[in-house]
Amino acid sequence: MNCRDLEKNSAAWLQGRRPELAESIAEHTGKCSRCALLLREEKALLESLAPLRAEPTAPDLWPDLYERIRTTTPHRAATRPWYAFALTGAVAAALAFVSLRPQEPVRELTLAPEDEVRIVRMAADVLPAPDPADDAGYEGMRATRSARQAILIGYAGDGE
Amino acid sequence: MRLGRTDKSVGDLQILPDEDVLRCCASGDQQALRELTRRYQAPIFRFLYRMSGSREDAEEAAMDVFTKAWQHAGRFQYRAKVSTWLYRIAANLARDAHSRKMARPQEAWPDERQLERGSLGSAETDALNTLEREDQARQIREAIDQLNESDRMLIVLYYLEERDYEEMQAITGVSYTVLKTRLARARQRLKAKLEDGYKRTVP
Numbered sequence: 240m241n242c243r244d245l246e247k248n249s250a251a252w253l254q255g256r257r258p259e260l261a262e263s264i265a266e267h268t269g270k271c272s273r274c275a276l277l278l279r280e281e282k283a284l285l286e287s288l289a290p291l292r293a294e295p296t297a298p299d300l301w302p303d304l305y306e307r308i309r310t311t312t313p314h315r316a317a318t319r320p321w322y323a324f325a326l327t328g329a330v331a332a333a334l335a336f337v338s339l340r341p342q343e344p345v346r347e348l349t350l351a352p353e354d355e356v357r358i359v360r361m362a363a364d365v366l367p368a369p370d371p372a373d374d375a376g377y378e379g380m381r382a383t384r385s386a387r388q389a390i391l392i393g394y395a396g397d398g399e
Numbered sequence: 400m401r402l403g404r405t406d407k408s409v410g411d412l413q414i415l416p417d418e419d420v421l422r423c424c425a426s427g428d429q430q431a432l433r434e435l436t437r438r439y440q441a442p443i444f445r446f447l448y449r450m451s452g453s454r455e456d457a458e459e460a461a462m463d464v465f466t467k468a469w470q471h472a473g474r475f476q477y478r479a480k481v482s483t484w485l486y487r488i489a490a491n492l493a494r495d496a497h498s499r500k501m502a503r504p505q506e507a508w509p510d511e512r513q514l515e516r517g518s519l520g521s522a523e524t525d526a527l528n529t530l531e532r533e534d535q536a537r538q539i540r541e542a543i544d545q546l547n548e549s550d551r552m553l554i555v556l557y558y559l560e561e562r563d564y565e566e567m568q569a570i571t572g573v574s575y576t577v578l579k580t581r582l583a584r585a586r587q588r589l590k591a592k593l594e595d596g597y598k599r600t601v602p
Contacts, residue, residue: 288558291540291543308466313472
Protein backbone atom coordinates (compact mmCIF):
# COMPACT_ATOMS: atom_id res chain seq x y z
CA MET A 240 0.00 0.00 0.00
CA ASN A 241 1.22 3.51 -0.78
CA CYS A 242 0.07 6.94 0.39
CA ARG A 243 -2.43 7.31 -2.42
CA ASP A 244 -4.01 3.93 -1.66
CA LEU A 245 -4.31 4.88 1.96
CA GLU A 246 -5.93 8.22 1.13
CA LYS A 247 -8.47 6.48 -1.06
CA ASN A 248 -9.28 3.64 1.31
CA SER A 249 -8.84 4.91 4.85
CA ALA A 250 -12.48 5.95 5.33
CA ALA A 251 -13.75 2.72 3.79
CA TRP A 252 -11.57 0.71 6.16
CA LEU A 253 -12.58 2.78 9.20
CA GLN A 254 -16.23 2.35 8.23
CA GLY A 255 -15.74 -1.41 8.10
CA ARG A 256 -16.18 -1.72 4.33
CA ARG A 257 -12.65 -2.95 3.58
CA PRO A 258 -11.60 -5.18 6.50
CA GLU A 259 -9.06 -6.99 4.32
CA LEU A 260 -6.91 -3.83 4.30
CA ALA A 261 -6.15 -3.92 8.02
CA GLU A 262 -2.73 -5.48 7.69
CA SER A 263 -1.50 -3.32 4.82
CA ILE A 264 -2.80 -0.14 6.46
CA ALA A 265 -1.04 -1.01 9.71
CA GLU A 266 2.16 -1.74 7.81
CA HIS A 267 2.04 1.52 5.84
CA THR A 268 1.12 3.78 8.76
CA GLY A 269 3.96 2.18 10.75
CA LYS A 270 6.37 3.58 8.17
CA CYS A 271 4.59 6.82 7.13
CA SER A 272 3.89 9.35 9.85
CA ARG A 273 1.91 11.58 7.47
CA CYS A 274 -0.54 8.77 6.69
CA ALA A 275 -0.72 7.80 10.36
CA LEU A 276 -1.82 11.36 11.14
CA LEU A 277 -4.33 11.32 8.28
CA LEU A 278 -5.78 8.07 9.58
CA ARG A 279 -6.16 9.48 13.09
CA GLU A 280 -7.89 12.58 11.70
CA GLU A 281 -10.23 10.48 9.58
CA LYS A 282 -11.11 8.36 12.59
CA ALA A 283 -11.83 11.44 14.72
CA LEU A 284 -14.00 12.97 11.99
CA LEU A 285 -15.98 9.78 11.47
CA GLU A 286 -16.58 9.54 15.21
CA SER A 287 -17.81 13.14 15.18
CA LEU A 288 -20.21 12.35 12.35
CA ALA A 289 -21.48 9.14 13.94
CA PRO A 290 -24.63 10.72 15.42
CA LEU A 291 -25.72 11.68 11.91
CA ARG A 292 -25.46 8.15 10.66
CA ALA A 293 -28.81 7.32 12.20
CA GLU A 294 -30.86 7.46 9.05
CA PRO A 295 -34.25 9.01 8.56
CA THR A 296 -36.44 6.32 7.07
CA ALA A 297 -37.27 7.01 3.47
CA PRO A 298 -40.90 7.36 2.49
CA ASP A 299 -42.37 5.00 -0.09
CA LEU A 300 -42.14 7.15 -3.18
CA TRP A 301 -43.88 4.78 -5.55
CA PRO A 302 -47.57 5.78 -5.15
CA ASP A 303 -46.90 9.44 -5.93
CA LEU A 304 -44.24 8.61 -8.46
CA TYR A 305 -46.62 6.30 -10.29
CA GLU A 306 -49.18 9.10 -10.49
CA ARG A 307 -46.53 11.25 -12.11
CA ILE A 308 -45.29 8.83 -14.72
CA ARG A 309 -48.26 6.56 -15.49
CA THR A 310 -49.32 8.52 -18.53
CA THR A 311 -45.81 9.10 -19.81
CA THR A 312 -43.26 7.00 -21.66
CA PRO A 313 -39.50 7.35 -21.49
CA HIS A 314 -37.83 9.50 -24.10
CA ARG A 315 -36.53 7.43 -26.93
CA ALA A 316 -32.83 6.86 -27.07
CA ALA A 317 -31.17 9.50 -29.17
CA THR A 318 -30.71 8.01 -32.65
CA ARG A 319 -29.22 9.60 -35.72
CA PRO A 320 -31.50 9.99 -38.72
CA TRP A 321 -30.61 8.13 -41.95
CA TYR A 322 -29.49 11.29 -43.73
CA ALA A 323 -26.90 11.92 -41.01
CA PHE A 324 -25.25 8.62 -41.89
CA ALA A 325 -25.52 9.41 -45.65
CA LEU A 326 -23.97 12.85 -45.15
CA THR A 327 -21.14 11.43 -43.09
CA GLY A 328 -20.44 8.83 -45.78
CA ALA A 329 -20.44 11.42 -48.55
CA VAL A 330 -17.99 13.65 -46.71
CA ALA A 331 -15.72 10.68 -45.98
CA ALA A 332 -15.78 9.62 -49.64
CA ALA A 333 -14.93 13.14 -50.83
CA LEU A 334 -12.01 13.38 -48.44
CA ALA A 335 -10.75 9.97 -49.51
CA PHE A 336 -10.97 10.98 -53.19
CA VAL A 337 -9.07 14.20 -52.63
CA SER A 338 -6.34 12.60 -50.57
CA LEU A 339 -5.87 9.48 -52.71
CA ARG A 340 -6.04 10.86 -56.27
CA PRO A 341 -2.75 10.74 -58.18
CA GLN A 342 -0.84 14.03 -58.11
CA GLU A 343 0.60 15.56 -61.33
CA PRO A 344 4.38 15.54 -61.23
CA VAL A 345 5.95 18.99 -61.03
CA ARG A 346 7.46 19.82 -64.40
CA GLU A 347 11.01 21.07 -64.39
CA LEU A 348 11.58 24.06 -66.64
CA THR A 349 15.01 24.42 -68.09
CA LEU A 350 16.01 27.28 -70.27
CA ALA A 351 19.06 27.74 -72.34
CA PRO A 352 21.10 30.83 -71.21
CA GLU A 353 20.46 32.63 -74.50
CA ASP A 354 16.67 32.12 -74.12
CA GLU A 355 16.80 33.61 -70.67
CA VAL A 356 18.66 36.67 -71.92
CA ARG A 357 16.12 37.09 -74.72
CA ILE A 358 13.23 36.92 -72.33
CA VAL A 359 14.74 39.53 -70.06
CA ARG A 360 15.22 41.83 -73.02
CA MET A 361 11.60 41.30 -74.07
CA ALA A 362 10.55 42.20 -70.55
CA ALA A 363 12.63 45.33 -70.64
CA ASP A 364 10.82 46.41 -73.82
CA VAL A 365 7.40 46.21 -72.19
CA LEU A 366 8.35 47.85 -68.90
CA PRO A 367 7.74 51.59 -68.41
CA ALA A 368 10.75 53.81 -68.29
CA PRO A 369 12.10 54.12 -64.75
CA ASP A 370 11.28 57.28 -62.84
CA PRO A 371 14.53 59.14 -62.10
CA ALA A 372 13.13 60.19 -58.72
CA ASP A 373 12.89 56.62 -57.56
CA ASP A 374 15.65 54.35 -56.49
CA ALA A 375 15.99 53.41 -60.11
CA GLY A 376 18.43 50.63 -59.64
CA TYR A 377 16.42 48.77 -57.07
CA GLU A 378 13.01 49.36 -58.64
CA GLY A 379 14.24 48.51 -62.06
CA MET A 380 15.78 45.34 -60.86
CA ARG A 381 12.60 44.36 -58.99
CA ALA A 382 10.35 45.15 -61.95
CA THR A 383 12.59 43.26 -64.28
CA ARG A 384 12.54 40.26 -62.01
CA SER A 385 8.74 40.33 -61.75
CA ALA A 386 8.31 40.65 -65.47
CA ARG A 387 10.78 37.88 -66.03
CA GLN A 388 8.88 35.63 -63.73
CA ALA A 389 5.58 36.46 -65.42
CA ILE A 390 7.02 35.82 -68.83
CA LEU A 391 8.60 32.61 -67.71
CA ILE A 392 5.25 31.41 -66.41
CA GLY A 393 3.58 32.35 -69.66
CA TYR A 394 6.32 30.72 -71.61
CA ALA A 395 6.01 27.52 -69.62
CA GLY A 396 2.25 27.46 -69.99
CA ASP A 397 2.32 27.93 -73.72
CA GLY A 398 5.17 25.58 -74.28
CA GLU A 399 3.03 22.44 -74.28
CA MET B 400 -28.46 -9.42 -21.34
CA ARG B 401 -30.57 -7.35 -23.70
CA LEU B 402 -34.21 -7.44 -22.78
CA GLY B 403 -37.19 -7.07 -25.01
CA ARG B 404 -40.09 -4.70 -24.68
CA THR B 405 -42.40 -7.10 -22.82
CA ASP B 406 -42.96 -6.10 -19.21
CA LYS B 407 -41.30 -8.30 -16.62
CA SER B 408 -43.01 -9.57 -13.51
CA VAL B 409 -41.96 -8.18 -10.14
CA GLY B 410 -40.24 -11.48 -9.31
CA ASP B 411 -38.26 -11.41 -12.55
CA LEU B 412 -37.19 -7.83 -11.99
CA GLN B 413 -35.97 -8.42 -8.46
CA ILE B 414 -33.26 -10.79 -9.62
CA LEU B 415 -32.04 -8.60 -12.48
CA PRO B 416 -28.97 -6.39 -12.17
CA ASP B 417 -29.55 -2.64 -12.12
CA GLU B 418 -28.51 -2.24 -15.75
CA ASP B 419 -31.19 -4.63 -16.99
CA VAL B 420 -33.83 -3.06 -14.79
CA LEU B 421 -32.94 0.29 -16.35
CA ARG B 422 -33.19 -1.22 -19.84
CA CYS B 423 -36.70 -2.36 -18.95
CA CYS B 424 -37.46 1.21 -17.81
CA ALA B 425 -36.19 2.49 -21.15
CA SER B 426 -38.67 0.25 -22.92
CA GLY B 427 -41.53 1.72 -20.87
CA ASP B 428 -41.92 -0.97 -18.20
CA GLN B 429 -43.39 0.83 -15.19
CA GLN B 430 -42.81 -2.15 -12.91
CA ALA B 431 -39.12 -1.81 -13.67
CA LEU B 432 -39.21 1.77 -12.44
CA ARG B 433 -40.97 0.55 -9.32
CA GLU B 434 -38.15 -1.93 -8.76
CA LEU B 435 -35.47 0.72 -9.35
CA THR B 436 -37.25 3.02 -6.90
CA ARG B 437 -37.49 0.24 -4.32
CA ARG B 438 -33.75 -0.34 -4.57
CA TYR B 439 -32.58 3.25 -4.40
CA GLN B 440 -35.25 5.43 -2.80
CA ALA B 441 -33.67 5.06 0.67
CA PRO B 442 -30.09 6.11 -0.20
CA ILE B 443 -31.21 8.81 -2.62
CA PHE B 444 -33.71 10.25 -0.15
CA ARG B 445 -31.11 10.10 2.64
CA PHE B 446 -28.53 11.91 0.50
CA LEU B 447 -31.00 14.61 -0.47
CA TYR B 448 -32.17 14.97 3.10
CA ARG B 449 -28.59 15.44 4.25
CA MET B 450 -28.03 18.03 1.56
CA SER B 451 -31.22 20.00 2.16
CA GLY B 452 -32.06 19.40 5.82
CA SER B 453 -35.72 19.30 4.87
CA ARG B 454 -37.69 16.09 4.72
CA GLU B 455 -40.30 17.60 2.41
CA ASP B 456 -37.69 19.02 0.02
CA ALA B 457 -35.78 15.74 0.04
CA GLU B 458 -38.92 13.75 -0.75
CA GLU B 459 -39.85 16.05 -3.61
CA ALA B 460 -36.32 15.98 -4.99
CA ALA B 461 -36.16 12.18 -4.72
CA MET B 462 -39.36 11.99 -6.78
CA ASP B 463 -37.70 14.24 -9.35
CA VAL B 464 -34.66 11.95 -9.46
CA PHE B 465 -36.72 8.89 -10.33
CA THR B 466 -38.89 10.85 -12.75
CA LYS B 467 -35.75 11.97 -14.59
CA ALA B 468 -34.37 8.44 -14.50
CA TRP B 469 -37.61 7.23 -16.12
CA GLN B 470 -37.58 9.91 -18.77
CA HIS B 471 -33.89 9.52 -19.66
CA ALA B 472 -33.39 5.78 -19.14
CA GLY B 473 -33.10 5.32 -22.90
CA ARG B 474 -30.15 7.67 -23.07
CA PHE B 475 -28.07 6.03 -20.37
CA GLN B 476 -24.77 4.89 -21.90
CA TYR B 477 -23.99 2.11 -19.37
CA ARG B 478 -20.46 3.41 -18.85
CA ALA B 479 -21.10 4.16 -15.16
CA LYS B 480 -23.00 2.27 -12.51
CA VAL B 481 -26.73 2.95 -12.38
CA SER B 482 -26.41 3.97 -8.72
CA THR B 483 -23.73 6.51 -9.64
CA TRP B 484 -25.99 7.92 -12.35
CA LEU B 485 -28.85 8.30 -9.88
CA TYR B 486 -26.56 10.03 -7.39
CA ARG B 487 -25.37 12.33 -10.13
CA ILE B 488 -28.95 13.32 -10.98
CA ALA B 489 -29.59 13.83 -7.27
CA ALA B 490 -26.43 15.92 -6.88
CA ASN B 491 -27.49 18.19 -9.74
CA LEU B 492 -30.94 18.61 -8.23
CA ALA B 493 -29.39 19.33 -4.83
CA ARG B 494 -27.21 22.03 -6.40
CA ASP B 495 -30.22 23.60 -8.10
CA ALA B 496 -32.23 23.47 -4.89
CA HIS B 497 -29.34 25.03 -2.98
CA SER B 498 -29.16 27.90 -5.48
CA ARG B 499 -32.89 28.50 -5.06
CA LYS B 500 -32.54 28.30 -1.28
CA MET B 501 -29.81 30.92 -1.34
CA ALA B 502 -32.21 33.24 -3.10
CA ARG B 503 -34.74 33.07 -0.26
CA PRO B 504 -34.45 33.52 3.54
CA GLN B 505 -32.43 30.81 5.30
CA GLU B 506 -34.23 28.04 7.14
CA ALA B 507 -32.72 26.35 10.15
CA TRP B 508 -32.07 22.62 10.20
CA PRO B 509 -35.05 20.75 11.57
CA ASP B 510 -35.08 19.93 15.25
CA GLU B 511 -33.63 16.46 15.65
CA ARG B 512 -36.25 15.51 18.22
CA GLN B 513 -39.00 16.51 15.84
CA LEU B 514 -37.28 14.59 13.06
CA GLU B 515 -37.04 11.46 15.18
CA ARG B 516 -40.66 11.50 16.18
CA GLY B 517 -41.74 11.94 12.63
CA SER B 518 -39.42 9.76 10.66
CA LEU B 519 -36.87 7.53 12.31
CA GLY B 520 -37.22 3.79 12.60
CA SER B 521 -37.19 2.12 15.99
CA ALA B 522 -33.51 1.09 15.98
CA GLU B 523 -32.36 4.51 14.96
CA THR B 524 -34.74 6.18 17.45
CA ASP B 525 -33.27 4.13 20.26
CA ALA B 526 -29.80 5.09 19.17
CA LEU B 527 -30.62 8.79 19.33
CA ASN B 528 -32.83 8.79 22.37
CA THR B 529 -30.55 10.61 24.76
CA LEU B 530 -30.47 14.35 24.88
CA GLU B 531 -26.69 14.36 24.69
CA ARG B 532 -26.67 12.63 21.35
CA GLU B 533 -29.41 14.89 20.08
CA ASP B 534 -27.31 17.90 20.92
CA GLN B 535 -24.27 16.37 19.27
CA ALA B 536 -26.22 15.65 16.14
CA ARG B 537 -27.62 19.16 16.08
CA GLN B 538 -24.17 20.67 16.45
CA ILE B 539 -22.81 18.56 13.62
CA ARG B 540 -25.74 19.42 11.41
CA GLU B 541 -25.17 23.09 12.08
CA ALA B 542 -21.50 22.70 11.27
CA ILE B 543 -22.30 20.92 8.00
CA ASP B 544 -24.96 23.50 7.18
CA GLN B 545 -22.38 26.25 7.51
CA LEU B 546 -20.21 24.69 4.84
CA ASN B 547 -20.61 25.85 1.29
CA GLU B 548 -22.70 23.64 -0.98
CA SER B 549 -19.69 22.01 -2.67
CA ASP B 550 -17.94 21.13 0.61
CA ARG B 551 -21.15 19.80 2.09
CA MET B 552 -21.78 17.56 -0.89
CA LEU B 553 -18.30 16.04 -0.65
CA ILE B 554 -18.57 15.45 3.10
CA VAL B 555 -22.01 13.88 2.77
CA LEU B 556 -21.04 11.66 -0.16
CA TYR B 557 -17.74 10.49 1.31
CA TYR B 558 -18.35 10.20 5.03
CA LEU B 559 -22.09 9.64 5.27
CA GLU B 560 -23.07 8.03 1.98
CA GLU B 561 -19.81 6.04 1.87
CA ARG B 562 -19.15 6.65 -1.83
CA ASP B 563 -15.62 5.84 -2.94
CA TYR B 564 -13.31 8.12 -4.91
CA GLU B 565 -14.24 6.67 -8.31
CA GLU B 566 -17.96 7.10 -7.71
CA MET B 567 -17.45 10.59 -6.36
CA GLN B 568 -15.46 11.53 -9.45
CA ALA B 569 -18.35 10.33 -11.62
CA ILE B 570 -20.97 12.07 -9.49
CA THR B 571 -19.20 15.41 -9.18
CA GLY B 572 -17.45 15.34 -12.56
CA VAL B 573 -14.01 16.30 -11.23
CA SER B 574 -10.64 14.57 -11.51
CA TYR B 575 -8.99 12.56 -8.75
CA THR B 576 -6.50 15.30 -7.96
CA VAL B 577 -9.13 18.02 -7.75
CA LEU B 578 -11.42 15.78 -5.72
CA LYS B 579 -8.64 14.94 -3.28
CA THR B 580 -7.78 18.61 -2.81
CA ARG B 581 -11.38 19.70 -2.39
CA LEU B 582 -12.16 16.87 0.01
CA ALA B 583 -9.14 17.72 2.16
CA ARG B 584 -10.24 21.36 2.20
CA ALA B 585 -13.83 20.42 3.07
CA ARG B 586 -12.54 18.17 5.86
CA GLN B 587 -10.47 20.99 7.34
CA ARG B 588 -13.35 23.45 7.15
CA LEU B 589 -15.73 21.00 8.80
CA LYS B 590 -13.21 20.30 11.50
CA ALA B 591 -12.87 24.04 12.15
CA LYS B 592 -16.65 24.48 12.28
CA LEU B 593 -17.00 21.57 14.69
CA GLU B 594 -14.32 23.03 16.93
CA ASP B 595 -16.03 26.44 16.82
CA GLY B 596 -19.32 24.84 17.81
CA TYR B 597 -17.67 22.95 20.63
CA LYS B 598 -16.03 26.13 21.95
CA ARG B 599 -19.37 27.93 21.95
CA THR B 600 -21.07 25.21 24.01
CA VAL B 601 -18.19 24.71 26.44
CA PRO B 602 -17.37 28.14 27.97
